[in-house]
Amino acid sequence: MAQNKFLHIYEILKARIANDYYSDTMLLPTEMTLVEEFNVSRNTVRRAIQKLNEEGLVYSVKGRGVVILESTKKDNMYVPLSNFQGFNTLHTNKKSESKSIVKSFREIIIDEDLAERTSFDAGETAYFIERIRIVDGVRVMYDTSYFRANIVENLTEEIAHGSIYSYIRETIGIQIASAKTFLKVETAIAKDMEYLDLDGNNCVGAAENIVYTDMGKLFEYTEIRFIPNKFVITNFAQNINE
Amino acid sequence: MAQNKFLHIYEILKARIANDYYSDTMLLPTEMTLVEEFNVSRNTVRRAIQKLNEEGLVYSVKGRGVVILESTKKDNMYVPLSNFQGFNTLHTNKKSESKSIVKSFREIIIDEDLAERTSFDAGETAYFIERIRIVDGVRVMYDTSYFRANIVENLTEEIAHGSIYSYIRETIGIQIASAKTFLKVETAIAKDMEYLDLDGNNCVGAAENIVYTDMGKLFEYTEIRFIPNKFVITNFAQNINE
DNA sequence: GAGTGGTCTAGACCACGGT
DNA sequence: CCGTGGTCTAGACCACTCC
Numbered sequence: 001m002a003q004n005k006f007l008h009i010y011e012i013l014k015a016r017i018a019n020d021y022y023s024d025t026m027l028l029p030t031e032m033t034l035v036e037e038f039n040v041s042r043n044t045v046r047r048a049i050q051k052l053n054e055e056g057l058v059y060s061v062k063g064r065g066v067v068i069l070e071s072t073k074k075d076n077m078y079v080p081l082s083n084f085q086g087f088n089t090l091h092t093n094k095k096s097e098s099k100s101i102v103k104s105f106r107e108i109i110i111d112e113d114l115a116e117r118t119s120f121d122a123g124e125t126a127y128f129i130e131r132i133r134i135v136d137g138v139r140v141m142y143d144t145s146y147f148r149a150n151i152v153e154n155l156t157e158e159i160a161h162g163s164i165y166s167y168i169r170e171t172i173g174i175q176i177a178s179a180k181t182f183l184k185v186e187t188a189i190a191k192d193m194e195y196l197d198l199d200g201n202n203c204v205g206a207a208e209n210i211v212y213t214d215m216g217k218l219f220e221y222t223e224i225r226f227i228p229n230k231f232v233i234t235n236f237a238q239n240i241n242e
Numbered sequence: 243m244a245q246n247k248f249l250h251i252y253e254i255l256k257a258r259i260a261n262d263y264y265s266d267t268m269l270l271p272t273e274m275t276l277v278e279e280f281n282v283s284r285n286t287v288r289r290a291i292q293k294l295n296e297e298g299l300v301y302s303v304k305g306r307g308v309v310i311l312e313s314t315k316k317d318n319m320y321v322p323l324s325n326f327q328g329f330n331t332l333h334t335n336k337k338s339e340s341k342s343i344v345k346s347f348r349e350i351i352i353d354e355d356l357a358e359r360t361s362f363d364a365g366e367t368a369y370f371i372e373r374i375r376i377v378d379g380v381r382v383m384y385d386t387s388y389f390r391a392n393i394v395e396n397l398t399e400e401i402a403h404g405s406i407y408s409y410i411r412e413t414i415g416i417q418i419a420s421a422k423t424f425l426k427v428e429t430a431i432a433k434d435m436e437y438l439d440l441d442g443n444n445c446v447g448a449a450e451n452i453v454y455t456d457m458g459k460l461f462e463y464t465e466i467r468f469i470p471n472k473f474v475i476t477n478f479a480q481n482i483n484e
Numbered sequence: 485g486a487g488t489g490g491t492c493t494a495g496a497c498c499a500c501g502g503t
Numbered sequence: 504c505c506g507t508g509g510t511c512t513a514g515a516c517c518a519c520t521c522c
Contacts, residue, residue, distance in 0.1 A: 044491080233426075
């Protein structure tokens with residue numbers, strides 16, 4: 001039972017779309033109809049529908065109604081991979097064994113060059129961590145992280161072996177707000193060859209990740225580099241007509 | 243002058259954040275303060291703030307306020323590339339010359355295999371189009387498109403040389419609703435070698451694009467394959483704590 | 485306890501689509 | 504023209520943060 005009314009309605013509508021309950025018309029019932037069915041205000045119905053729009057399940061057209069988008073065969077094709085936000089592994093039915101090893105862990109001083117890349121201040125202290133992630137025996141990705149030492153205090157290699165985010169949330173008590181990601185395909189460098197099972201490929205996927213605390217402070221800069229043919233990143237764009 | 247009040251307020255707040263007008267506190271004024279300043283209802287202020295949240299400029303915390311996120315050096319680093327939604331070229335100051343050539347154009351019947359990939363129906367007719375995009379003399383990407391013939395009627399090679407989307411919008415009168423994108427890094431296949439200036443790289447970026455009309459009909463499936471080191475895809479995730 | 489953002493209500497008018 | 508979704512208002516109560 002969802003606490004929020006609008007989330008509850010959103011879930012019901014989503015299930016009905018998935019079950020083809022509304023498929024005859026290709027339109028959702030009108031907002032006023034849903035207001036009467038659920039006995040809520042129009043605003044609440046609109047918030048539920050807005051969420052469906054954000055997920056790309058429907059498309060609202062002024063004057064006509066809320067159009068249900070045709071389903072595709074790809075809708076349930078991908079499986080989320082552990083912590084990595086936005087990353088999904090290619091579909092597999094079998095369960096995967098995954099573990100990670102800490103390759104480097106040390107404190108560093110941010111120099112001019114790193115200040116440019118991480119948006120930290122030159123001269124401040126940061127933790128530098130390299131970790132390799134291994135799935136089913138294959139080294140599929142590694143990430144190079146910089147954590148601001150004045151925010152993530154007393155980080156140790158032990159903690160890096162487990163979940164740094166759990167430590168940040170539970171021990172330090174910082175809430176994580178949001179992250180920005182930039183994605184590229186790049187020619188592999190020596191370190192990629194060394195850390196990854198590239199299997200003949202000479203390129204990697206590269207994702208830059210910038211993460212904020214809920215105080216608005218940038219506290220982590222991470223570059224993830226991953227092997228080809230293993231990950232899918234999904235995205236959804238609306239209102240292509242400018 | 244923006245027509246909508248909430249968009250107008252959003253733009254003002256965005257400008258103030260960019261100008262460090264609010265930087266002292268790291269918090270936006272409270273909703274009630276903004277209600278008084280702009281003489282609008284609280285809902286309108288909230289919609290403006292919601293948009294700032296969606297763009298990753300601020301982060302709202304219940305009980306505390308609207309936190310302004312630190313700016314990063316990457317915020318204005320990338321330049322959008324023509325039509326390709328979500329794609330951005332790496333920053334360059336010089337203007338680029340770009341053109342595209344149509345490599346293939348024909349009508350085909352969707353077979354079982356294509357039905358699986360495109361989510362079209364097996365047996366229906368579609369236009370098959372391959373186009374290569376050349377920027378500053380370098381073949382940087384090519385896309386393989388399938389358009390449903392019963393929606394995009396009378397498509398010709400001439401039209402494909404120009405803008406198919408202009409034809410769809412202006413001549414056919416169909417509005418485009420939204421698109422889903424799936425992104426991967428893949429080992430290059432023979433056709434990639436043939437169509438792209440891979441310059442020694444043996445991988446490509448691959449983006450699948452599924453596009454809908456505003457009637458909810460899937461009408462285009464396109465696979466874009468692009469060379470490494472040239473494009474950036476930006477993404478923004480919120481509420482990482484599940 | 486005071487103040488914040490999150491949710492929700494019950495109205496109103498407008499712009500657009502389809503007829 | 505009618506009905507649709509889009510915008511906006513003016514209230515209310517709640518959950519949370521911070522002192």
